[in-house]
Amino acid sequence: MDKPNARPHGGDGQFVRSLTTAQREAKAAELRSKGWTYPRIAAELGYKHRADAYNAVQKVLRETVREAGENVRALELERLDRLEAAANEVLEREHITVSNGRIVSGTDGTPILDDAPVLQAIDRLLKIQDRRSKLLGLDAPVKKDVSLTDERVAAIEALAEELAGP
Numbered sequence: 515m516d517k518p519n520a521r522p523h524g525g526d527g528q529f530v531r532s533l534t535t536a537q538r539e540a541k542a543a544e545l546r547s548k549g550w551t552y553p554r555i556a557a558e559l560g561y562k563h564r565a566d567a568y569n570a571v572q573k574v575l576r577e578t579v580r581e582a583g584e585n586v587r588a589l590e591l592e593r594l595d596r597l598e599a600a601a602n603e604v605l606e607r608e609h610i611t612v613s614n615g616r617i618v619s620g621t622d623g624t625p626i627l628d629d630a631p632v633l634q635a636i637d638r639l640l641k642i643q644d645r646r647s648k649l650l651g652l653d654a655p656v657k658k659d660v661s662l663t664d665e666r667v668a669a670i671e672a673l674a675e676e677l678a679g680p
Contacts, residue, residue, distance in 0.1 A: 542567050543574035590649055598642050605635040 538559055545555045546567075556567040609632065610625040611618040618626045647653050662670075 539570040539574050542570040546571045587649060591646070594642055594646050594649075598639060601635045601638045601642065604631055605639070607631075 542555050542559055542561075545558065546552075550558070552564040552567045552571075555561070555571070556564045559567065559570075561567045561570070609628040609630075611628040620626055
């Protein structure tokens, strides 16, 4: 027989978060934002331990930050898409050389093409790709060779002692 307050589980046996659980966690975060202590939140919302109240609040904070970050990332990617489309239009367009307001032509009378806008569009596309890579975390981390001199070791030890306190 099912327990009346049993936590719901999916077919794989893993805990499935219910709407009630999500609302309870949101209430815990709201109470914490009002300055309530974790033991008080636990007592108010029926958590068995203060750690359960703490974990509920932390879960809401993690999800809130992740959702906000995902929304901002999606917005930035959309902006980069628009910029990339505009740069591609410049790249594909034919540009003619103009000097002092006049079209520059070759000896046969045909306009001389201007490669400068194309090269500028290529540079811009590379910057857009670089920004997209950084935003999505596609670039491999840069390795830094940090050497520890005696002076740096002494500074680290002094800091460690200071942080350890009396």
